[in-house]
Structure formats: C-alpha cells, structure tokens
Amino acid sequence: MLVGVPKEIKTHEYRVGLTPAAVREYVQRGHKVLVQSGAGAGIGASDDIYRQAGADIAKTAQDVFKSADMVVKVKEPQLEECAQLREGQILFTYLHLAPDPQQTAALIKSGCTAVAYETVTDERGGLPLLAPMSEVAGRLAIEAAGVALKRPAGGRGLLIGGVPGVPAGRVVVVGGGVVGLHAARMAVGLGAEVTILDRSLPRLRELDEMFAGRVRTLYSTFEALDNEVAAADVVIGAVLVPGASAPKLVSRDKLKTMKPGAVIVDVAIDQGGCFETSHATTHAEPTYVVDGVIHYCVANMPGAVPVTSSHALNNATLPFGLALATSGLNALLANPHLRNGLNVHKGKVTYKAVADSLNLPYVSAENAIAA
Structure with a gap:
C-alpha cells in the first residue's frame, strides 16, 4: 500500500503523522x-532523514492526497484537505467529529474510510491511541494554568505551589481519567492543593491509592462541583465521553462564582468542551476572558511539544496503521478494537455517538463495510 503523510496545516500544529522511525x-x-x-520540520526531521528511512518526498499536499491509498495525519483534516479525499482511500488520524458538523459533512461527501484515533479501543476498554496525547495534554494543562495565573497575563498573580508561609493554589480536576491523572500529578509535583472529581467510585479509590492521600477525591455531584469550582484558582476540564460531545458541566452562572483572575483549562475542547463558555482557541491566541475568568481552550495542546507528542503518538498508532496498510478493510473486520475507530465509511456515519451528537443516520461499521 502507498501511505501518504501530508504536512499538518492547523494553526501552530507541528506534529507529524509518521516519524522517520515509523516510516522505516x-x-x-x-x-x-x-x-x-x-x-517533519516541527520535530527536526528533514526531508533527507525521511529519504534515509525509505520514504519518497512529495512537493505538495495535493501530490500526497492524489497518490496515497492511506493518508496518515495527526489532526482532523481541514476542509481543504477533506475536499481532496476520495472513495476507497483510508484516512487514519484524530477526527473529533461530534462537535464538528462541517468536517463530518465533508468526510461523508468524500466517500473515504475515516478511522479515528480517539475511538480505537483495547482489551481493557481503554483508548490506546488517545491516551498518549491525553498524558501530554494533562501535563501541559498545569503549565498553561501556571502561565495564565501570572498577573501580566491577567491572572490572580498566584504561584500554583505557593511558598513556605503562603498557601498554595487550589487546583480542581474535573474527571479522573488519563488527562485528569496527569494533570493532578503535575499539580501535586508543584505543591498545589489538588482535588479530583469523578463519578466512578472504583476510579476514585484507585486515585486515592495512587496519590497516597496527597490529593482529595470527591464524588462528582452537582453540589460538590459547584463548591469546588467556586473555591478554585484553577479548574481543569478533563471529562471524556468517547466519541461524543463533552457534557457541559459548568454553566456561565457557576462561572460567575469563581475568583477574578482564576483560570480554567478545558482539555475536553476537542469534543466541544465541558464549560458552557468554552470555545476553541489556538496556540497563537490561547486565552480569552469571560466574567473575569481566564479560559485556556487550545484544541491541539500537544502540538506545542511536537517532538514528545509525535514519538509518543507513533508508538501507539504504529501497530494499527500497519494492520490497515497490510490488510485494508479486512483489518477492520478482523480486529473489533480497530473497527471501533471507524467513524465514516462511504458516506455513512459508523460511530453511534457521533451520529447521535449530530442527529445523523447511523449504520454499524460491520454493515457499512459489508455493503
């Protein structure tokens, strides 16, 4: 199979779909x-390095899309990229379709087979291709919050970890999954006072054991969430419903209870965000202010550290990408976990949470491939 790797064109996106090691x-x-x-410029991989790994070099993205049987990317295709996709071509990348009707419509129109990293599963019920970027984003969320809290950035003028004799900042992490775990680890490492809210008691027990009491764990009722948000200096939105739009857990009314200059970091923004006042931003203009609260809602946070992110992502995607390149649609039929990644095929939406979020007809992946 001919596998194509176009340069990412989203604003300040420096990751690459295949590293030279993966190409080899x-x-x-x-x-x-x-x-x-x-x-590969964003990760310091020149065209010559890719040639040494065995790749051919195309001058333009159009050359890649025109020739490739499978296109491997990082971020969701922009509309100009969607227009170059075609029936019979496999697209393997992050999609995040639930909050993006335009992209979904463009993929449906293209007729391509679109496999989303974020909905591929594993034997333990996890999301192995989302996990590495969730780890990166969780850690970056605390770094971003620390910058936004500084007074020149409009924040409260608070050091997250405090100093002896001065209280540390209060960091509230909403969601105890991969993002929440890594955000909490970073915040604890800086010396912050950390609370994690989640609706899974088994997960809260795990987190409590992991941190040996260093963080507070709370069952996420509406009352607990309201109280914690009002008292927080930083709130990290880390709630995920696989493939679906993120639930809006903090309304604008609740936002008004927060301290002036407090910060929210909505890591769930790729799926629409879990704060009512969230909208996607870029690394060029990462923050905005609503009711005195700073919002950091960058939709491709790991793109800021492309060397770490690209290698971590390729470590996870490589086995699945090789299976698709070797067996095509048969790889989807043979592997139910990879098949869970199929979101659109020949004009049909094949992931139920996406179809439900966008009020579109749903066809199971098995039936769509068989047809």
Missing part, C-alpha cells in the same frame, strides 16, 4: 511511503 517500519514491511516536503 512501513517500508520494511513492503509498503511505500510518500511524505510531503517539510512535514
């Missing part, structure tokens, strides 16, 4: 890889 793995298995010139 594809080539060693008999596949051809076509990489757009400059695609």
Whole structure:
C-alpha cells in the first residue's frame, strides 16, 4: 500500500503523522511511503532523514492526497484537505467529529474510510491511541494554568505551589481519567492543593491509592462541583465521553462564582468542551476572558511539544496503521478494537455517538463495510 503523510496545516500544529522511525517500519514491511516536503520540520526531521528511512518526498499536499491509498495525519483534516479525499482511500488520524458538523459533512461527501484515533479501543476498554496525547495534554494543562495565573497575563498573580508561609493554589480536576491523572500529578509535583472529581467510585479509590492521600477525591455531584469550582484558582476540564460531545458541566452562572483572575483549562475542547463558555482557541491566541475568568481552550495542546507528542503518538498508532496498510478493510473486520475507530465509511456515519451528537443516520461499521 502507498501511505501518504501530508504536512499538518492547523494553526501552530507541528506534529507529524509518521516519524522517520515509523516510516522505516512501513517500508520494511513492503509498503511505500510518500511524505510531503517539510512535514517533519516541527520535530527536526528533514526531508533527507525521511529519504534515509525509505520514504519518497512529495512537493505538495495535493501530490500526497492524489497518490496515497492511506493518508496518515495527526489532526482532523481541514476542509481543504477533506475536499481532496476520495472513495476507497483510508484516512487514519484524530477526527473529533461530534462537535464538528462541517468536517463530518465533508468526510461523508468524500466517500473515504475515516478511522479515528480517539475511538480505537483495547482489551481493557481503554483508548490506546488517545491516551498518549491525553498524558501530554494533562501535563501541559498545569503549565498553561501556571502561565495564565501570572498577573501580566491577567491572572490572580498566584504561584500554583505557593511558598513556605503562603498557601498554595487550589487546583480542581474535573474527571479522573488519563488527562485528569496527569494533570493532578503535575499539580501535586508543584505543591498545589489538588482535588479530583469523578463519578466512578472504583476510579476514585484507585486515585486515592495512587496519590497516597496527597490529593482529595470527591464524588462528582452537582453540589460538590459547584463548591469546588467556586473555591478554585484553577479548574481543569478533563471529562471524556468517547466519541461524543463533552457534557457541559459548568454553566456561565457557576462561572460567575469563581475568583477574578482564576483560570480554567478545558482539555475536553476537542469534543466541544465541558464549560458552557468554552470555545476553541489556538496556540497563537490561547486565552480569552469571560466574567473575569481566564479560559485556556487550545484544541491541539500537544502540538506545542511536537517532538514528545509525535514519538509518543507513533508508538501507539504504529501497530494499527500497519494492520490497515497490510490488510485494508479486512483489518477492520478482523480486529473489533480497530473497527471501533471507524467513524465514516462511504458516506455513512459508523460511530453511534457521533451520529447521535449530530442527529445523523447511523449504520454499524460491520454493515457499512459489508455493503
């Protein structure tokens, strides 16, 4: 199979779909890889390094999309990229379709087979291709909050970890999954006072044991959430419903109870965000203010650290990408976990949470492939 890697074009997105090491793995298995010139610049991988790994270099993205049997990316295709996709072509990337009707419509129109990293599953019920970027985003969330809290940035002028004799900042993490765990680890490491809210008692027990009492764990009732948000200096939104739009857990009315200059970091923004006042921002303009509260809602947070992110992502995606390159649609039929990644196929939405979120007809992945 000919595997194509276009350069990412989302604002300040420096990651790359395949690292040179991953390219070598594809080539060693008999596949051809076509990489757009400059695609690896963000991770310090020149065209020559890709050639040494066995790739051919294309001058333009159009050359990649026109030639490739499978396109491997990082971020969701922009509309100009969707227009270049075609029936019979596999797209393997993050999609986050539930809050994005335009992209969904464009993928449906293209007729391509779109497999989303974020809905591929594993034997334990986890999301193995989402996890590495969730780890990165969770850690970056605390770094971003620390910058936004500084007075020159409009924040409260608070040091998250405090100093001896001065109280540390209060960090509230809403959601105890991968993002929440790594955000809490960073915040604890800085010396913050950390609370994690979640609706899974088994998960709260796990977190309590992991942190040995260093964090407070609370069952996430409406009352508990309201109280914690009002008292927080930083709130991290880390709630995920796989494939679906994130629930809006904090309304604008509740936002008004927060301290002036407090910060919210909505890591769930790729799925629409879990604060009513959230809307996606970019690394170029990462924050905005509503009712005195600073909002950091960058939709591709891990793109700021592309070396770490690209290698971590490729470590996770490589086995699945190789399966698709080797077996095509048969890989989806053979592996139910990879099949869970199928979101759109030949004009049909094949992931129920996406169809429900966008009020579109749903066809099971098995039926869509069989048809």
